[in-house]
Amino acid sequence: MPETKNDLANLQEDVLDAKLSTKSLSLNMGPSHPASHGTVRFHIELDGEIITKLDPEIGFLHRGFEKSCENSTWTQCLPYTDRLNYLSSMCNNFGFLTAVEKLAGIEIPERAKYIRTIGAELHRLCDHLTCVGAMAMELGGFTPFLWAIEARDILWDRVAELTGARVTTSYGRIGGVNRDLPEGWVQKVKDSLVRVAELRDDIDALLTHNRIFLERTRGTGKMSAEDAINYGFTGPMLRASGVDYDVRKAHPYWVYDRVDFEVPLGSEGDNYDRYYLRIAEMKESERIILQCFEQMEPGPILVDDWRYVLPPKNEVYSTIEGVIGHFKIVMEGVKIPAGTVYSYTESPNGELGWYLVSDGSGRPYKVHCRAPGIPLLGGLEHMVVGSLLPDLIPTFDLINMIGGEVEQ
Amino acid sequence: MSEEKRTELVNVTIDGIPTQVPPGTNLVEAAKAVGVEIPHYCYHPGLSIAANCRMCLVETNKHPPGKLVPGCQITVMEGMEVTTQSKRVKDQQRAVQEFLLLHHPVDCAICDQAGECRLQDYYQEYDYKPSRLDSPKWMKNKRKVLGPTIVLDQERCIMCTRCVRFMKEVAEDPVLGVFGRGTREVIDTFPGKTLDNNYSGNIVDLCPVGALTWRDNRFRARAYFLTATPSICTGCERGCNVYLDHFQGVPYRYRPRENPEVNQYWMCDVGRLGYHALHDDRLVAARVDGEETEAEAAVLAAARKLGELSGKAAVVVSPLLSLEDALAVAALAKEGLGAKAIYVSGRAAGEGDRLLLRSDRNPNRKGVELAAQAMGLEVRAFDALQGAKVEGLLLAGLEIPADEAGFAEWAKKIPTVVAMGTNVSPLLGAAHVVLPLAPHSEAEGTFVNFQGRAQRFLAAYEPRGAALPGWAWAARLLRELGHETGWSSTREVFMDLGRKLPEGSLGTFDWDATPRRHLKGVVPLPGGTVDGRPAGMRELIPLRTGGTAA
Numbered sequence: 001m002p003e004t005k006n007d008l009a010n011l012q013e014d015v016l017d018a019k020l021s022t023k024s025l026s027l028n029m030g031p032s033h034p035a036s037h038g039t040v041r042f043h044i045e046l047d048g049e050i051i052t053k054l055d056p057e058i059g060f061l062h063r064g065f066e067k068s069c070e071n072s073t074w075t076q077c078l079p080y081t082d083r084l085n086y087l088s089s090m091c092n093n094f095g096f097l098t099a100v101e102k103l104a105g106i107e108i109p110e111r112a113k114y115i116r117t118i119g120a121e122l123h124r125l126c127d128h129l130t131c132v133g134a135m136a137m138e139l140g141g142f143t144p145f146l147w148a149i150e151a152r153d154i155l156w157d158r159v160a161e162l163t164g165a166r167v168t169t170s171y172g173r174i175g176g177v178n179r180d181l182p183e184g185w186v187q188k189v190k191d192s193l194v195r196v197a198e199l200r201d202d203i204d205a206l207l208t209h210n211r212i213f214l215e216r217t218r219g220t221g222k223m224s225a226e227d228a229i230n231y232g233f234t235g236p237m238l239r240a241s242g243v244d245y246d247v248r249k250a251h252p253y254w255v256y257d258r259v260d261f262e263v264p265l266g267s268e269g270d271n272y273d274r275y276y277l278r279i280a281e282m283k284e285s286e287r288i289i290l291q292c293f294e295q296m297e298p299g300p301i302l303v304d305d306w307r308y309v310l311p312p313k314n315e316v317y318s319t320i321e322g323v324i325g326h327f328k329i330v331m332e333g334v335k336i337p338a339g340t341v342y343s344y345t346e347s348p349n350g351e352l353g354w355y356l357v358s359d360g361s362g363r364p365y366k367v368h369c370r371a372p373g374i375p376l377l378g379g380l381e382h383m384v385v386g387s388l389l390p391d392l393i394p395t396f397d398l399i400n401m402i403g404g405e406v407e408q
Numbered sequence: 409m410s411e412e413k414r415t416e417l418v419n420v421t422i423d424g425i426p427t428q429v430p431p432g433t434n435l436v437e438a439a440k441a442v443g444v445e446i447p448h449y450c451y452h453p454g455l456s457i458a459a460n461c462r463m464c465l466v467e468t469n470k471h472p473p474g475k476l477v478p479g480c481q482i483t484v485m486e487g488m489e490v491t492t493q494s495k496r497v498k499d500q501q502r503a504v505q506e507f508l509l510l511h512h513p514v515d516c517a518i519c520d521q522a523g524e525c526r527l528q529d530y531y532q533e534y535d536y537k538p539s540r541l542d543s544p545k546w547m548k549n550k551r552k553v554l555g556p557t558i559v560l561d562q563e564r565c566i567m568c569t570r571c572v573r574f575m576k577e578v579a580e581d582p583v584l585g586v587f588g589r590g591t592r593e594v595i596d597t598f599p600g601k602t603l604d605n606n607y608s609g610n611i612v613d614l615c616p617v618g619a620l621t622w623r624d625n626r627f628r629a630r631a632y633f634l635t636a637t638p639s640i641c642t643g644c645e646r647g648c649n650v651y652l653d654h655f656q657g658v659p660y661r662y663r664p665r666e667n668p669e670v671n672q673y674w675m676c677d678v679g680r681l682g683y684h685a686l687h688d689d690r691l692v693a694a695r696v697d698g699e700e701t702e703a704e705a706a707v708l709a710a711a712r713k714l715g716e717l718s719g720k721a722a723v724v725v726s727p728l729l730s731l732e733d734a735l736a737v738a739a740l741a742k743e744g745l746g747a748k749a750i751y752v753s754g755r756a757a758g759e760g761d762r763l764l765l766r767s768d769r770n771p772n773r774k775g776v777e778l779a780a781q782a783m784g785l786e787v788r789a790f791d792a793l794q795g796a797k798v799e800g801l802l803l804a805g806l807e808i809p810a811d812e813a814g815f816a817e818w819a820k821k822i823p824t825v826v827a828m829g830t831n832v833s834p835l836l837g838a839a840h841v842v843l844p845l846a847p848h849s850e851a852e853g854t855f856v857n858f859q860g861r862a863q864r865f866l867a868a869y870e871p872r873g874a875a876l877p878g879w880a881w882a883a884r885l886l887r888e889l890g891h892e893t894g895w896s897s898t899r900e901v902f903m904d905l906g907r908k909l910p911e912g913s914l915g916t917f918d919w920d921a922t923p924r925r926h927l928k929g930v931v932p933l934p935g936g937t938v939d940g941r942p943a944g945m946r947e948l949i950p951l952r953t954g955g956t957a958a
Contacts, residue, residue: 306536319539320512321531327516328532331523331632335532 022048027389031060035138035393038401040377042392049388054381061403069367073333074100074174077364082168084352084371085405087130088123090116090163091347092405093172098253099343099354100174104336106303112176113254114296119171120254120345121285121292122159122189125196126152127348127400128278128285135275135397136207139216144203151199154192161185174334175309176302186293193286204279217271221383221395224269231382232375235350237399240277241269247346259291271391274398308334333362349373349400373399373406421489435479435490436464446492447501447530449508449616450568451480454673456577461568463530465500467491476500498534505535511546511591513563521618523632527566546591554584554596555603557623557677558612562594565619571595571611578674578763579607595619606765609680610673613663622661624681629653629660637868638665638922640855642728642771642848643679646764647857650675652683652849657869659683659849670861676765678758686849689832692873695842703843703874707881710841711888713824717800719746721824722793725780726805727754727770728830729845730853731862732898733878734772734779735905737804740882742783744889745802749786751793752776756809766858770807775856782908800824804878805845806833828881844875851877852898854919862917 029042039060045053065084069077081096082089094116101108108116133148156166161182163171171178207213223233228241238245246263248256264280266273302309306325315322338360344353350372357366376399384392417428422435425442436446437453449461457480465476469489474496491497508527516522548562569586572595576582583601587594597603612622636651641662648671650662662683664675694706714721723741725734741747752773760767780787790809801822806829808815819825819838827839830847848855850871856862871877879901883893895901902919 306538307532311538315538318514319541320509320514320516321535321537321539323514323516324509324528324531325536327522328528 024052029392031057036396037134037138038396039403040401040406044389044392046389051384051387051389051392054384054392056377056380058377058403058407060407062407063404065408066367066369069364071363073362074336074364075329075334077367078170078172079168082170083404084369084408085127085347085349085373085402086167087402088120088127088348089167089169090119090123090159090171091127091345092352093169094120094254095343095345095347095352096354097172097174098345099341099356100336102343103339103341103356103358104174104308104334106175106305106308108176108303109300111180111296111299112301114292115177115181115301116172117254117256117259118189118289118292119159119162119169119177121288122155124285124348125282126155126159128282129155129196129200131348131398131400132203132207132275132278135394136203136213138393138397139213141207141210141213144206147199147203151196154195158185158189158192161188173302173309175305176300180301189289190293193289197283197286200279200282208276208279214272216390217275217394219268219270219272220387220391221271221274221398222269223379223383227382228269228379231379233350233379234372234375235346235348236274236277236281237350237376237379239263240266240273242267247344247351251344253345255292255295256288258295259288261288261291271394271398275394335360335362336364344370347372349376349402349405369405369408371405371408373401377401377406418484418486418488420484420487423490423492429484431484433484435466435468435477435482435484438484439479439490439492444492446479447526447534448480449526449530449566450570452570452573452614452673454578455570455573455614457481458569458573461504461566463501463504465504466497467494501530501534502537505531506537506540508566509535509539510541511563512566513545513550513561515561515564515618518627519564519618520621520626520629521564521615521631523630525618526616548594552596554620555605555608557608558603559621559623559626560595561619561621562596563619564617565595566617567593567595568616569595570614570616571620574607574611574614575603575605578610579605581605581607584611606676606678606761607674607763609677610664610675622680625661629655634660635868636663637849637866639848639868640771640863640865641675641679641682642855643676643682643769644758644760644764644766645768645770645773645858646670646679646766647771647855647861647863648675648679648764649863650679652686652868654849654868657872659686659868670857670859670863671764674764676761676763678765678769683849685831686847690872690875691829691832691836691842691844692875693844694874695836695839697840703876703884706841706843707884707888710826710843711885713840714745714800714802714826714885715889717745717824720798721745721747721800721802722751722796722798723747723749723802724751724753724790724793724804724808725776726803726807727752727773727776728807728847729776729805729878730772730848730851730865730898731775731779731856732853732901732905733804733851733882734776735782735908736879736882736893736895736901737802738779738783738785739893739905740886740889741802742785743891744886747785749788750776750780751788751790752780753790753803753805753808755807768858771857772855774858774860775854775862778856778909778913779905781910781913782905794818798822801826803827803829803835803839804882805829806831806835808835828878830875843881844873845881846871846875846877850875853877854902854917856914860913860915862914864919864922866922 025046027044031039031041041057043055065080081092084092129148129152133145137145160166163169223241225241225243228238261284264277266277311322311325316326336358340357342355344351353370355368359365383395418431422439422442422444427442429438439446446464448464450458459478459481464479466479470485471477550561552560554560572584575584583597583603587596612620633655634653636653639650639652641648641650649665649667651665653661662680693700694703696706696709754770757767758769812834816834816838825839826841828843828845830845848865849868852867854862854864883895886893
């Protein structure tokens with residue numbers, strides 16, 4: 001029995017504040033969840049609202065593309081690479097081709113290098129816009145999503161003019177690219193980039209200092225630099241943790257050593273850094289594209305070697321040499337010298353690596369793709385365990401998991 | 409290898425790879441032994457050396473520096489070092505290729521050879537440069553009929569003279585010759601002669617380009633869509649090793665498959681035309697009393713009719729059946745029908761020749777006899793059948809060495825006739841139950857040729873309609889007659905009944921030695937893949953370095 005009034009009050013307070021007993025709850029999220037983009041199922045163990053265990057189950061988009069490549073010619077693998085990260089298919093196209101060309105020892109023409117850089121950066125913009133816009137939407141802000149999609153659509157129109165397709169471009173060819181820049185395209189891209197920059201700044205203005213947004217992203221999904229490296233993180237997720245590694249700077253390819261751009265870095269390794277780093281990277285992509293336009297000169301867009309590229313059509317239709325070259329490449333594929341290669345480029349989500357084995361025939365003997373998304377998804381549990389369930393949403397969104405790439 | 413043997417070999421180094429080859433080996437073969445390809449058009453291991461295409465020129469240390477020598481003609485010498493990768497050699501290969509293509513018509517799109525053409529292969533590998541011709545191409549006769557089987561396109565010809573040498577040396581019917589000189593040079597028949605020879609088809613295989621075409625399947629199939637299945641020719645008891653080239657379940661041609669002990673590199677036209685029977689007038693449905701019916705109903709009817717006879721049915725086995733089919737049918741005759749003998753039918757004998765064709769036109773007479781022996785059955789000649797007292801007749805295979813209509817009339821008097829056959833035949837008129845058989849293109853099995861050599865063949869595609877291999881029908885009939893066999897594949901039939909074959913009758917034959925389709929490492933390609941080969945064993949097609957004349 002309470003001795004004093006004060007004790008009584010204490011007791012009542014204790015009773016009122018008594019912790020509710022919690023018990024572990026097993027929760028399925030996905031594979032089609034309205035607050036996540038990407039088809040993945042999470043098996044989550046919850047203690048109250050705290051995540052204690054998270055097991056992502058992938059495979060809903062698995063197509064066995066690496067195996068399929070073994071039954072296709074080297075050129076025919078290209079449409080498969082479109083469908084890895086379908087938001088940035090040109091990065092995949094050109095990454096794969098860079099690996100093939102490294103294996104064959106082909107040096108592509110200067111203009112092709114510039115076009116590849118421009119294409120890859122355009123698609124990097126598209127990828128980041130989608131990631132940022134979709135994340136904002138899933139945190140409850142629909143407007144940034146509409147702006148991001150508007151910007152992406154403008155860029156996709158430019159991509160369509162360049163490649164003939166908005167999403168699955170298949171634009172590269174072994175030894176260069178499929179076709180040259182269309183008439184008047186450069187100016188159109190410059191104009192488009194102005195509008196994209198406006199929209200990007202709008203998104204920036206709406207989100208970056210938004211209280212709700214900050215509460216949801218600041219300090220959530222944290223990953224230390226050491227852990228990020230250990231988990232195999234690359235790309236924006238790694239750089240948000242403060243590690244200065246960008247393949248474009250560390251191992252320059254195409255013309256990245258000739259253009260001036262910064263690699264934005266984060267410091268906290270939280271979702272806010274990941275978001276803001278993407279905004280910053282978009283500005284750099286824009287700079288790269290504009291510099292490429294300044295630097296590039298007219299010239300061939302494909303190597304002049306009929307072992308690797310189709311002969312020009314006038315030769316095919318009128319000379320036996322041309323028709324044989326065409327026939328052999330179409331029917332049997334480009335013969336890539338026997339050997340193995342690992343080649344890597346910076347795709348929007350990180351290092352896209354290709355391990356290729358050729359037996360000297362027109363088809364790959366083995367293709368392995370190091371998709372940047374797999375290690376990121378592997379680190380997801382580490383990032384969200386101990387935090388609230390709602391923190392999973394921005395964390396997962398900023399991984400930017402693309403099913404086509406992670407599940408191959 | 410013993411010391412003595414070693415001294416018989418010659419040490420040579422090819423592109424830095426040391427090897428030992430028997431003396432007398434030419435450089436092309438020696439290089440092939442270490443996996444180095446020396447390109448060649450005119451050279452063929454089965455023909456004399458002409459050394460006229462100049463594609464195989466290489467450098468060696470036994471000849472003056474910078475002098476190129478033909479790899480097909482020069483034989484190995486002790487300590488010889490051969491270089492096939494030097495700039496001089498590469499320039500020569502490109503120059504030869506450019507000259508060969510200079511007046512070559514732009515024909516790939518309509519050429520039967522496209523896809524298996526050496527001009528294409530070598531162009532892509534050794535030339536890959538644009539044309540430098542600035543004048544019109546030289547025109548020649550594009551459809552010169554050489555004889556009943558062969559048409560020559562003189563524009564496509566590269567004058568390797570393989571065909572001329574083959575007709576002279578192998579077929580010993582020298583009707584082809586080279587006429588004219590320089591750009592006007594053409595292959596033609598000598599005046600007043602026609603190319604009409606049982607071995608004419610081989611020159612089409614030999615032709616490295618699309619100049620010689622086989623009239624039988626000219627413009628019928630694209631070579632790059634065909635799948636090649638290792639098979640055995642059923643034209644005579646020689647059992648020539650062949651590839652059966654087929655596409656989407658339709659056979660398009662036979663090509664000889666190299667086997668030095670049976671057919672070397674060749675096959676005859678009689679056998680070559682045999683593929684038609686695999687496709688035309690096929691029997692694809694079971695029938696009971698002339699009505700098409702389900703296979704099960706036909707088996708039941710046949711078993712009921714045959715079961716009633718107990719011992720009085722005569723079993724006629726065609727030597728076109730495989731060894732496994734014959735074993736199963738013999739088991740059916742012995743255990744299911746209580747027969748003491750089988751009658752061996754088969755195609756009537758024809759004329760043989762000195763090269764490959766044998767007078768017995770059946771691929772597996774030895775095998776059928778062995779099967780009968782294995783099951784303890786007496787083998788009787790077909791002629792003895794019509795003299796015997798027969799109350800029931802089981803015809804396994806419809807090929808008979810007698811007048812078919814006459815035999816059918818005789819057979820109509822027999823109360824019970826069960827016939828298994830691959831093709832439509834007048835004999836079917838006498839049959840109460842008809843069971844469709846799968847020929848050797850649709851089933852796997854073994855033929856035993858006249859030398860006693862057991863040779864496996866593979867199924868090229870699925871059996872048509874309700875057709876089944878002979879052993880499968882035999883197994884079903886045996887089951888209905890109360891004998892469960894448990895066979896579910898050709899291999900199981902051989903492993904079960906093959907043990908009863910006379911000891912050593914198949915020599916060192918190993919049923920499993922022939923790779924089967926779905927073995928590990930053999931990837932069946934999906935139809936219409938870009939390299940053109942639908943599902944099949946691409947690995948088994950010797951496009952360039954194999955011994956087959958392709």
